[in-house]
Amino acid sequence: MSEAGDVPKSLNYQSLGGLVVSAAVAVFGLFALPLIQSFGLEFRPAFWIVLAIEGVGLTGVILSVLTLHRERTLE
Amino acid sequence: MVQSLLQVSSLGVEGEGIWLALGTVGMLLGMVYFMAKGWDVQDPEQEEFFVITILIAGIAAASYLSMFFGFGLTEVELVNGQVLDIYWARYADWLFTTPLLLLDIGLLAGASNRDMATLVGIDAFMIVTGLAAALMKIPVARYAFWTISTIAMLFVLYYLVVVVGEAASDAGADTQSTFSTLRNIILVSWAIYPVAWLVGTEGFGLVGLFGETLIFMVLDLFAKIGFGFILLRSRAIMGGDSAPTPSAEEATAD
Numbered sequence: 001m002s003e004a005g006d007v008p009k010s011l012n013y014q015s016l017g018g019l020v021v022s023a024a025v026a027v028f029g030l031f032a033l034p035l036i037q038s039f040g041l042e043f044r045p046a047f048w049i050v051l052a053i054e055g056v057g058l059t060g061v062i063l064s065v066l067t068l069h070r071e072r073t074l075e
Numbered sequence: 076m077v078q079s080l081l082q083v084s085s086l087g088v089e090g091e092g093i094w095l096a097l098g099t100v101g102m103l104l105g106m107v108y109f110m111a112k113g114w115d116v117q118d119p120e121q122e123e124f125f126v127i128t129i130l131i132a133g134i135a136a137a138s139y140l141s142m143f144f145g146f147g148l149t150e151v152e153l154v155n156g157q158v159l160d161i162y163w164a165r166y167a168d169w170l171f172t173t174p175l176l177l178l179d180i181g182l183l184a185g186a187s188n189r190d191m192a193t194l195v196g197i198d199a200f201m202i203v204t205g206l207a208a209a210l211m212k213i214p215v216a217r218y219a220f221w222t223i224s225t226i227a228m229l230f231v232l233y234y235l236v237v238v239v240g241e242a243a244s245d246a247g248a249d250t251q252s253t254f255s256t257l258r259n260i261i262l263v264s265w266a267i268y269p270v271a272w273l274v275g276t277e278g279f280g281l282v283g284l285f286g287e288t289l290i291f292m293v294l295d296l297f298a299k300i301g302f303g304f305i306l307l308r309s310r311a312i313m314g315g316d317s318a319p320t321p322s323a324e325e326a327t328a329d
Contacts, residue, residue: 023133023134027133027137055170061171065127
């Protein structure tokens with residue numbers, strides 16, 4: 001984990017924006033199934049798309065939260 | 076009488092909509108409480124905990140709302156002709172919120188990014204295989220995937236107790252105390268989920284959709300809002316001994 005001294009004093013607004021967008025993507029995914037199916041897809045392929053949307057949202061949230069105030073590496 | 080009213084109003088398939096409504100309200104109230112409590116927080120590390128925990132409640136509220144309105148429900152017809160009503164939105168919710176819960180407790184314990192990534196990876200595998208179990212049309216395949224998912228869950232819990240617990244052992248007394256409480260919440264509540272799946276409509280069918288939804292609602296509220304309530308009120312977060320843990324030199328100097 002990063003040392004306390006590495007924590008910048010200012011909020012990373014890019015990460016904050018990413019957090020908001022990612023959360024919105026995740027919420028959209030929860031309601032998107034009928035919309036996706038309206039394009040002619042059966043339930044299962046449409047559902048895999050929803051899961052992919054949720055995965056993208058999750059990745060965005062985790063990366064955004066962890067860079068909200070500091071830069072991190074996989075150490 | 077309540078059951079009759081629910082059936083007349085078609086609240087869900089078997090009237091379970093009442094629990095979905097209460098779940099939505101419970102998650103929303105939790106989210107609002109966490110937001111109110113964290114409104115004036117300035118410390119960057121405290122902010123991280125509040126952001127993660129508020130998101131957990133918010134995503135869960137959206138999931139319950141989608142299930143309540145029927146967006147998160149589908150039917151799966153098994154090869155034996157039996158038709159199951161599957162609330163798939165649960166799995167989308169869990170795919171999102173369980174990694175965030177592990178992120179919360181991992182940050183509290185001071186676990187390394189590598190350990191947290193491993194934990195989240197196994198957790199995601201657990202949820203996806205659980206979802207596969209719910210959507211399979213062949214009963215044997217359903218229970219096979221349930222077994223795989225449950226084994227993955229045991230790995231997650233083991234990793235949480237041993238690896239993340241070891242990281243927490245280097246922290247101060249308040250952090251260790253809070254970690255122990257939250258770890259136990261996860262151990263107890265998460266272990267019940269596969270049992271609820273097995274006895275519910277997706278497994279042996281010993282409990283109907285009405286009772287199963289109630290069980291999941293109680294578990295979800297306990298595992299998410301109860302977890303967040305304890306975390307965000309703890310001295311480990313709000314007091315002097317906040318996560319992540321200081322370096323060994325700083326700890327010695329104290």
